[in-house]
Amino acid sequence: MLEIFAVYLAVGAVAGVLAGLFGIGGGLVIVPMLVVCFTWQGVDGAIMMQLALGTSMASIMFTAVSSFMAHHRRGAVAWDVVRRICLGILAGTYAGTFVAAVLPTRVLKVVFVVFLVFVCWQMLSGKRPKPTRQMPGLAGTSLAGVVIGAVSSLVGIGGGTLSVPFMVWHNIPLHRAIGTSAAIGFPIAVAGTLGYVVHGWGVPALPEWCLGFVSLPALLGIVLASVCTAPLGVRLAHALPVDRLKKIFAVLLLMVGLRMLWGVVA
Incomplete structure (x- = not known):
């Protein structure tokens, strides 16, 4: 058990850096790593992915707060965008947990x-928005929030892999988009966690110390490490050049996608 908990701490440390660096909540790393950990523990394969997704969502509640507060102190959160998109985010995320369950x-x-391959292609394509393109109004932003929330709950992420490109495409500077995405990740995580707890409640195949589809030991290990390392990711985000940051982001997504693909076909 101690060895598994040490792995949870390592996953949390990496997730915290990624949360601050890319505004993605760290779920891209947390989900596949939790699948590996749960396999070691002998968790029932029929619920393994749901347990990984739910635990990832719960951990993002903590990494998102640590990350967006650090970005906020640097003035890198567009709170007007957060307010417009929040309602759609909450509705889409909770609805997505019904499907995932x-x-x-x-x-x-x-x-x-x-999803990861699509986002990787999008980031590497080099397409640039028209300089006159602006963020849509309340209706358009809310609709985008529904889509971002629904997809995020299905893949256990904080939404940054969709919300960052969405905002950059509407001419919000990358560093500001990353900070805003970190703030958006909190309502995604709250709604997603609630959904996974509700839909996993009473499932007989769950291992010990689970709250629905949320593993409490995994959550504890990830949170303890990630809240400490998220500010480091924020400092890196504001120090690295924009183009290099995009390339690192895209390569990270591709690596994770290939690892998960191997798990599907193997």
Whole structure:
């Protein structure tokens, strides 16, 4: 058990850096690593992915706060965007947990991989928005929030892999988009965690110390480390050049996608 908890701490440390660096909540790393940990523990394969997704969502509540507060102190959070998108985020995320709760683990893994490959291609394509493009109004931003929230709950992330490109495409500077995405990650995590707790409540195959589809030992280890390392990621985000940051982000997504794809076909 101590060895597994040490792995949870390591996952949390990496997730915290990524949360601050990319505004993604760290779920891109947390989910596949939790799948590995749960496999070691002998968790039932039928619920393994749901447990990883729910635990990832719960951990993002803590990493998002640590990350967006650090970005806020640097003036890098567009709170007007957060207010407009929040309602759609909450609705889409909670609705997505209904779908994730009934999908087979293998299907959820395929959804995760396809999503990562798509985002990686988007970041590496080099497409730039028209200089006159601006963020949509309340209705358009709320609709985008529904989509971002629903996808985030299906793949257990804080939404940054969608919200950052969405904001950059509407001419919000990358560093400000990352900070705003970190703030958006908190309502995503709250709604997603609630959904996974509700839909996993009373499932007989769950291991000990679970609250629905949330593993409390994994959550504790990830949170203890991630809240300490998120400010480091923020400092890196504001120190690295924008183009280099985009390339690092895209390569990270591709590596995680390939790792998950191997898990599906193996």
